[in-house]
Amino acid sequence: MKVLVVGGGGREHALAWKIKQSPRVERVFVAPGNAGTAIDAENVAIGDADVPALVKFAKDNAIDLAVIGPESSLAVGIVDALSAAGIKAFGPSKQAAELEASKVFCKNLLRHADVPTADFRTFRDAASATAYLVEREDQPMVVKADGLAAGKGVIVCETKAEALEAVQRIAGDREFGAAGSQLVVEERLVGEEASVLAITDGRNIITLPAAQDHKAAYDGDRGPNTGGMGAYSPAPLVTPALLEQIQERILVPTIHQMKRSRRPFRGILYAGLMVTKHGIKVLEYNVRFGDPECQPILMRLQSDLVDVLEATVDGKLDEIAPLVWDERPAVCVVMASEGYPGKYQTGRPIRGLEQAAAIPDVKVFHAGTTLKGDQVVTNGGRVLGVTGLGATIAQAKLQAYTAVKQIRWEGAWCRKDISDKAHA
Known part of the structure; x- marks a missing residue:
C-alpha cells in the first residue's frame, strides 16, 4: 500500500x-x-x-x-x-467537518441532539453580543469565534469587562479574520477538562482511551490559550463507567443527529469535555486527531492503525478485531518557541535530537520544524512533542522530561507540569 x-x-x-x-x-x-x-x-x-x-x-x-x-x-x-x-x-x-469549522453549527446540533453543553447564545455581530452582555450580571463567560482560528479563537473571561473586550477583538477588530463573522457567548464551566476521541464509520464507534490536554500556556493552567502544550493518556479522571456514559449520552446521539442532518460522519470525532459537579458537558467537537493528544494515544496503540483507518472509510469498523493497547501511560511535552502563542522567531538551529531519541521508550515528534541543509531548525510556535512511555504516569513524565533536557535551541521553553493533574 x-x-x-x-x-x-x-x-x-x-x-x-x-x-x-x-x-x-x-x-x-x-x-x-x-x-x-x-x-x-x-x-x-x-x-x-x-x-x-x-x-x-x-x-x-x-x-x-x-x-x-x-x-x-x-x-x-x-x-x-x-x-x-x-x-x-x-x-x-x-459538510460533516462543520461540526468543528462552525462553533454555531456545533452548539445548535448539540441542542437538537439533547447533548449536555454550556448554556449559550449566538450572534452575527459585535453590537448584538455587546448589548446582550451589558444586560447580564457580571459573571465568568467564554467568547468563541465561530470559525477556525488555529486553537486560539476561544477567550475565557473572568468578568463582564473582559467578555466585552473579547467580543470587540473577535467580531469588531476581526483579530481572527473571517472566523469572527459569527460568535458564541456561553457560560463558563468549572471542572476538569478531558478529551475523548472516537473513530466512527457513521454506524459503529470505537472509543479510544481518554487523554488530557493542557491548553493554557503556562504552569498551573495560567496564561493565554494555545494549540496545546502537552497531553497524557490514559486520563484517570475518565473512569470506565464515565467513558461508557460519554459514549451513550454524548458520542452516539451526536452521530445519530449528524445522520439525521444528512451529514453522515466518518472519521475521528474528538469530544472536548468538562467534568463538572453537574455532570459531564461538551465544550467543543473537533473532527480530527487532536494535537498533541494524538501523540500519546498513538504511542500506546499496538494494533495496525491502517486496518482501522481503512475499515472506517469502508464502513466496516464492526469487522475488525478489538484494538490492543500498551498498558503503560504516555506523556507528551510540547517544546515551543519563545513568544508563542504570540509572535515568535523561526530558523533557530535545534541541538540534541539524537541524544533525546536514544532515551528508551521516547519518541520526539516534530511539529514546527524544517530542514536547512542537514540542520533541523524551528519553523513554528509549537516545535516538538517529546513523548515518553512509563510504567506509571509519573514514570512516563520522567522519560519525556529527561528527553526534553537533551534538546536545546535559542528561546526554547515548555510547561514543567504536564500530567501532574493525574495525581491531583
Whole structure:
C-alpha cells in the first residue's frame, strides 16, 4: 500500500510514524511534512490546503489511502475531492467537518441532539453580543469565534469587562479574520477538562482511551490559550463507567443527529469535555486527531492503525478485531518557541535530537520544524512533542522530561507540569 498523510504538524508526524509500522504499507508520503516526517516518511512539497495538487499527486502516485490531519484541510472539502477522484480518504466530508469549522453549527446540533453543553447564545455581530452582555450580571463567560482560528479563537473571561473586550477583538477588530463573522457567548464551566476521541464509520464507534490536554500556556493552567502544550493518556479522571456514559449520552446521539442532518460522519470525532459537579458537558467537537493528544494515544496503540483507518472509510469498523493497547501511560511535552502563542522567531538551529531519541521508550515528534541543509531548525510556535512511555504516569513524565533536557535551541521553553493533574 501507498499512503498519503496530509499536514505538517506533530499529529501528522505521529500518524506517518504509526502508519509506517504497518506490514501492509510500502511507502508513506507526507504533504507538506516537516523535518521529522522527512526521516520517518517521504515529504511532498504540496500545501495541506492545495486540494487540486493533492488530488493530482494521489492519482499520479496510485495512493491507496489518504489520511487527512488538519481541520483546515477537512473544512475546505479535501475528503470529498479525493473520494470523487476514486481515492480512499480518511476524514469527514466538508459538510460533516462543520461540526468543528462552525462553533454555531456545533452548539445548535448539540441542542437538537439533547447533548449536555454550556448554556449559550449566538450572534452575527459585535453590537448584538455587546448589548446582550451589558444586560447580564457580571459573571465568568467564554467568547468563541465561530470559525477556525488555529486553537486560539476561544477567550475565557473572568468578568463582564473582559467578555466585552473579547467580543470587540473577535467580531469588531476581526483579530481572527473571517472566523469572527459569527460568535458564541456561553457560560463558563468549572471542572476538569478531558478529551475523548472516537473513530466512527457513521454506524459503529470505537472509543479510544481518554487523554488530557493542557491548553493554557503556562504552569498551573495560567496564561493565554494555545494549540496545546502537552497531553497524557490514559486520563484517570475518565473512569470506565464515565467513558461508557460519554459514549451513550454524548458520542452516539451526536452521530445519530449528524445522520439525521444528512451529514453522515466518518472519521475521528474528538469530544472536548468538562467534568463538572453537574455532570459531564461538551465544550467543543473537533473532527480530527487532536494535537498533541494524538501523540500519546498513538504511542500506546499496538494494533495496525491502517486496518482501522481503512475499515472506517469502508464502513466496516464492526469487522475488525478489538484494538490492543500498551498498558503503560504516555506523556507528551510540547517544546515551543519563545513568544508563542504570540509572535515568535523561526530558523533557530535545534541541538540534541539524537541524544533525546536514544532515551528508551521516547519518541520526539516534530511539529514546527524544517530542514536547512542537514540542520533541523524551528519553523513554528509549537516545535516538538517529546513523548515518553512509563510504567506509571509519573514514570512516563520522567522519560519525556529527561528527553526534553537533551534538546536545546535559542528561546526554547515548555510547561514543567504536564500530567501532574493525574495525581491531583
